[in-house]
Amino acid sequence: MAGIGGAETTGRKVRWSLLNAVVVVYALFPVLWIVSLSFKSKATLADGNFIPREWTLENYRAIFSTTEFVRALVNSIGIALIATAVAVVFGTMAAYAIARLDFPGKRVLVGVSLLIAMFPQISLVSPLFEIERSLGLFDTWPGLILPYITFALPLAIYTLSAFFREIPWELEKAAKMDGATPGQAFRRVIAPLAAPGVFTTAILVFIFCWNDFLFAISLTSTEASRTVPVALSFFTGSSQFEDPTGSVAAAAVVITIPIILFVLFFQRRIVAGLTSGAVKG
């Protein structure tokens, strides 16, 4: 900002690097710890060392040989993907309408979805538990997918309508001039332009569904639909594992991998999505 001398810049760079190091250590420490635990052998698991003294893949082999974990992983992936796909499709349609079209009740819709975004999830758990039991949805995939979609929709609608505002809409007009109906303009012109925003939203929604614990633990009761975060919490004290620590750590690392990949490859998009949807949007 101020005058830039050679020595001063070096000093500043050193200071910034130190600050950066603090942030990186802060962010990664707990993650590295659980990774380290997952590679510890049974003998060294309780030695309290931050870095394993003996490295082993035994914990991973153990969890992948149990249906308890493998089934939960399949559930987690399937439920999160389906919920994300549906929420993003519905969200895209609604966000397009909100951003571009004039229709009655638009304000109400925005207000209501904001309300849902801020909703305490536990308030929905009691009635949903009873409703899903009577409809036979309890402990099924749709039983989790539905609440996920509901809570992901506001997020999707805000993020997407923020992205949609940035699109050059003259192109839509041009398409309409050339005789396209509003529907065609949406499908042929706007949808491809909106793809990056849709993709970003999909990542955020997926992270939300992947993360959920409260619905998953309340609305499931067996392996049929239990997701990994819930299965993890049941590893503890289970007699199936002699020492659950290693298994929990390994399973925890497995479900952290997609998050790390998203963050590594789409860092810029996630930041843009979170800030546009939450503040400017």
Next chain:
Amino acid sequence: MSQATTPRAETAPRTPLDAKAKAALSEGKKAERRLGLLLCLPAILVMAGVAGWPIVYSVWLSLQRYDLKFPDRTEFVGLDNYVTVLSSPYWWNAMWITVVITVVSVVIELVLGMALALIMHRALVGRGLVRTSSLIPYGIVTVVAAFSWRYAWTPGTGYLAELAGGGPVLTEKIPSIMVVILAEVWKTTPFMALLLMAGLALVPDDLLKAAAMDGANAWQRFTKVMVPVMKPAILVALLFRTLDAFRIFDNLFVLTGGSQGTASVSMITYNNLIKGLNLGVGSTMSVLIFIAVAIIAFIFIKLFGTAAPGSDNGGRR
């Protein structure tokens, strides 16, 4: 911030056009309305069916004596459940714990988040690295992080347990609340920082330079220039985080399981509902939490004034 102005600026130029077109294109206008409603329909149906109806239903459930262990004894009891819950010391203890966790963690997050936002905003080197690594706490599954903290504080297993003198930290009330707050702060500070960073981006550089010229030091520039400009962003971030912290469940479930009187309101509702199978009392607690959240939101929206998201000039469209 641009919240209030952007949507207006965006709609204003369209209005005269629309008006002109209205006479000629009233058929097109109707088609536009139909399409708009049609496109929103699936979202509306899902939200009404999975959020709207259950909320109404939970109010109804809260007025019944309804215990799944004794389904025959179900009957309408009016406000009895509310009397039971509101006169229970467990409920008030849980409320108190929730409020303490919420207030302490949000305050710490605001301070750390602001620092992190300034670092991310101004970093001379390695900006990408900082952003990438700070997104990890945001993205990581809460239960995973909670297990990491739990094992870190487990005597013998963990590297942090030594610091606490090797005692079992998570079996005492106050220390375990502190660990829960630590876990919350670690996980959500980056999110707070991102929201604040969006606000920082709106602070004009000229303004800061002018303030510096007038002899304002760094702290004065921060409090007198940045904070006022960022106020709406700060309030949005605080609102989001407060409501989110108030529903704390995952961290507590893994770290303490709600033992030693550390249960939050979400936790004791879960215990009554899923473990105790008492739908009546569980629903009553759900409704009370909903009311508490509505009060918090109301207070914030009073503070926001017109900059509130979802207020009439709809900052979010």
